[in-house]
Amino acid sequence: MFIDRAKIRIRGGHGGNGVTAFRREKFVPRGGPSGGDGGRGGDVWLVADSGLNTLLHLRYNPEHTAERGRHGEGSNRSGREGEDTLVRVPVGTQVLDAETGDFLVDLAEEGQRWLAAKGGRGGFGNAHFASSTNRAPRYHQEGSAGEERELQLELKLLADVGLVGFPNAGKSTLISTVSAAKPKVADYPFTTLEPHLGVVDLGDYRTFVVADIPGLIEGAHGGAGLGDRFLRHVERTRLLLHLVDVSSGSGRDPVSDYEIINRELASYDPQLAERPQFVVATKLDALDEPERLESLRRRAREDGREFFEISSVTNRGVRELVQAVARE
Template sequence: MFIDHAKIYVKGGDGGNGCVAFRREKYVSMGGPFGGDGGRGGNVIFVADEGLTTLMDFKYRKHFKAERGTHGKGKNQHGAWGEDLIVKVPVGTIIKDDDNGEILADLTAAGQEAIIAKGGRGGKGNSRFANATHKAPAMAENGEPGQERWISMELKLLADVGLVGFPNAGKSTLISQVSAARPKIADYPFTTLVPNLGVVSTRDHDSFVIADIPGLIEGAHQGVGLGHDFLRHIERTRLLLYILDAAQVDGRDVMSDLYTLQNELALYNPELAQRPFLVVANKMDIPGAEENCRVLEEQYKERFFKISAATGNGVQELMDKTYELLKLIPKPEPVFTDIKVIHRYDDEVPFEINIVNGIYEVTGKRIENLVKMANLDQDDSLQRFQRTIERMGLEDALREKGIKNGDTVKICELEFEYSQ
């Protein structure tokens, strides 16, 4: 089954917790802190695989989580890093943040990869907190939670040439003539329901990829029929072949068909109107076809070709011209998107305060991470947490909001009573 869009949940591995331990060895008095750090959580990495042609794998599996880091141990043993989760997708996959539509990666080359969900940092062990004034800290950090998000994926086929035409114009017959592709062929409209790819071998022992785009209809740019599902696959092609039914067997006018197709593409994406193209009159073996396309031949001249995909007449000449034009059109450079995952908060507002039903709810990535990484069951960790939020200005901000002794403050799942 051909699936070209999917929505899934991804989560980087949580960091391992730091360890609280002290050196306990014979003849070593006052050994000091000896707890190791937790390991970093694994990343969720998407990799473009040229062996895949559909997003079918994501139809039934919706959740992807990387391995968490191992907790730190005594004797300053740091936890192992969590294993990265490698997710393979077809070349041509666009990955977006489902919440805001931001493009996270556009994987247009085989082997290209992008980190979509970053693993969390490992928590520090108590040996990290020792200093000249605090030589035996009894605190450690929890691991940082891994990044998580819902993402949407969209597959746009990568082909050099796109066959564009109305249903029953003969696109599938043509691609079966020039390549090893064997799409379903019948004499009724909408035989082809999914795009088909074929590889065309040239006389120079070179090759190019041709895509049979399912038949468009008027209004496709607005999503009429399966317009949007099909049109996205045309965007990456370098050359367009407008395949027309010159015999007008379905009662369509060949001139009107061409103008309608060009208009639909231009309305969907104006850049497609500037794409190099050839006009191909098909079914020339049927009586009356020659007369029907005379005006087109006069208008487009060297860009106009007459063929019969059923008999093969004129097909080789068309492919020769197609290859000749492709050699003049530069291939697009792969787009490597640098996924930036922010763990520093210099340019970020540390928190926001909202009063909900009398409760002072504090939100913000920085302060929420601080709560999740603080082990508040340890006295030293609790004191450090209090010092940190004071330096962040939380207490001053709460007073500006009018907080009073006894009011409730909530950060994530942590609730406490305010006292000055």
């Protein structure tokens, strides 16, 4: 199950209390104060982990608290510091303040750490308060509470290439053809309900990552269909492959589909609409009206975009497309 949003509550460990104690030793009738300080509470850290690809583990485990510091002891012994708590998140997770919506950090690199909540300070024991005028203080300091906050986590997948287009345009078939990813493929809209990543091997240890997101429909930026919920997963991509079904079986006009998707991208984020984009005509094996293909080709040229025609079923044009993406 793919979860790309989660809300968590984190709390730094409480600082340990200081202690009131006096030295008690044979032949030392007035040993003086010997209360140790409390240990500081543990911190809560968020850590980017490439072994994770979903926030599912945090959806059902939203509370994270670091260990509290130990109390001080007699004989000037300080309490042990609390253990830090590590909250592992997928690489590409953005962190926002759940109350204000303020952006806090983008964990975009493997192993990147961010201090989410500091532990509380340990309290002073009575030995700390001894002075020339107060040789035997009978008080100590309590430890302070750790920081507490609620965070909204949003995952944006890291990919080089993003696939966009109407439902059933052939996006999942293409990614399953060029990579080892195996999304569900079927002849009906919205077969893909969650994003998929596929790694394309170019040989000589060269690869690029492709993101397949659920199909868009008109009004997606306003919440129609699956809405724009998954569009953020292609925000980080360097190139968009805009797949358009040119077969007459779709019952739609390819040029109209092309224009609608680009309007949706511009409505969601104008920068996304300006991203380099290849226009890819799909399902050539089912093409029965060549004019549908030619009209889309003319429209893509008007926009100054490279045009490709493929059939993922017969592999026609797929190799040329992959090579062009690699050059880009």
